[in-house]
Amino acid sequence: QVQVVESGGGLVQAGGSLSLSCAASGSIFSINVMAWYRQAPGKQRELAATVTSDGSPTYADSVKGRFTISRDNAKNTVYLQMNSLKPEDTAVYYCRVFTTRGGNYWGKGTLVTVSS
Secondary structure (H helix, E strand, O other), X not given: OEEEEEEOOEEEEOOOOEEEEEEEEEOOOOEXXXXXXXXXXXXXXXXXXXXXOOOOEEEOOOOOOOEEEEEEHHHOEEEEEEOOOOHHHOEEEEEEEEEOXXXXXXXXXXXXXXXX
């Protein structure tokens, strides 16, 4: 059993910053990629950022230059630092963890609301 738990969501004004965390625990033998997705109201879930086990990040064009993904392998934790937030960043943010054995696990999400 693998548990993935996000934290750090909340309400912030446009232009502000927010930091999310996601911790994975349980029967995890080795984590490969860790990722943040987001789903805005009435829209499909989309990939925001990923980070490999060696720390290499990728970003969606919509967040590039404003968001920074990082991870702590010892803690099985991934972070998302979000700066210069815009109202269109309002969404439920989900963490997804991929293991080297081919499994992947989702968290339940954390809500980020950016007011204009």
